[in-house]
Amino acid sequence: MAVLRYLDDLGGQLAFHLRALAWAPRTLRRYKREVIRLLAEVSFGTGALAVLGGTVGVICFLTFFTGTEVGLQGYQALDQIGSSAFTGFVSAYFNTREISPLVAALALSATVGCGFTAQLGAMRISEEVDALEVMGVPSLPFLVTTRMIAGFIAVIPLYVIGLLSSYLATRTIAVVYFDQSAGTYDYYFHLFLPPGDVLWSFGKVLVFSVIVVLVHCWYGYTAQGGPAGVGVAVGRAVRTAIVAVNVVDFFLSLAIWGATTTVRIAG
Numbered sequence: 001m002a003v004l005r006y007l008d009d010l011g012g013q014l015a016f017h018l019r020a021l022a023w024a025p026r027t028l029r030r031y032k033r034e035v036i037r038l039l040a041e042v043s044f045g046t047g048a049l050a051v052l053g054g055t056v057g058v059i060c061f062l063t064f065f066t067g068t069e070v071g072l073q074g075y076q077a078l079d080q081i082g083s084s085a086f087t088g089f090v091s092a093y094f095n096t097r098e099i100s101p102l103v104a105a106l107a108l109s110a111t112v113g114c115g116f117t118a119q120l121g122a123m124r125i126s127e128e129v130d131a132l133e134v135m136g137v138p139s140l141p142f143l144v145t146t147r148m149i150a151g152f153i154a155v156i157p158l159y160v161i162g163l164l165s166s167y168l169a170t171r172t173i174a175v176v177y178f179d180q181s182a183g184t185y186d187y188y189f190h191l192f193l194p195p196g197d198v199l200w201s202f203g204k205v206l207v208f209s210v211i212v213v214l215v216h217c218w219y220g221y222t223a224q225g226g227p228a229g230v231g232v233a234v235g236r237a238v239r240t241a242i243v244a245v246n247v248v249d250f251f252l253s254l255a256i257w258g259a260t261t262t263v264r265i266a267g
Contacts, residue, residue, distance in 0.1 A: 071173025
């Protein structure tokens with residue numbers, strides 16, 4: 001019975017996601033003002049999150065310090081085999097392909113996603129969602145698809161800032177902390193950073209943003225059990241989003257770079 005309930009819930013969630021995606025063209029025409037309002041909320045946050053710089057500040061903070069770790073670990077590991085000059089390659093390869101996209105997705109889940117789950121959960125238990133339906137406003141596009149579109153659009157400039165932050169952090173560690181030649185670092189960084197990898201990195205983040213927002217909106221939209229139920233929904237949404245992002249990341253990386261690579265090192 002537990003398996004059947006799980007499959008039923010999974011099917012309902014998939015149908016919910018497909019309906020939200022199908023509403024996207026009409027939502028852009030009918031609810032532009034709501035999308036614009038949510039864009040500001042996604043980018044800069046509200047309340048205490050806004051004090052920290054909003055989602056922009058959180059993504060910059062996380063990507064900067066993960067980039068710092070890439071520089072520290074990458075330089076020291078390569079230095080042991082006399083190849084520390086390739087630290088620029090480590091930044092171009094790992095920050096672009098895996099680390100920055102995953103960190104950006106997790107930051108989006110921890111900030112915007114949790115906020116969306118709490119908002120929709122509070123609206124559900126206070127019967128505001130039902131009130132929208134009674135007034136003739138379809139709740140799914142107005143509450144869910146608008147948030148999905150806002151997250152999809154906002155993540156592009158957010159990720160530009162985050163990716164540049166990770167590059168800057170790794171370069172600072174290599175050049176300033178380990179005193180590596182800036183010319184050597186920049187040469188190998190640009191040599192192993194094809195434009196295609198950057199574009200694929202952005203593609204991954206766009207997919208992650210849609211997954212994160214839809215998962216969080218599902219748990220908020222279907223929350224029940226009063227305020228405590230909203231808290232439970234937020235926890236479940238975060239866990240599901242993290243697992244979903246990592247699973248999708250594996251398959252995307254396998255599809256994009258699994259059979260071939262844009263980087264070749266030959267002696």
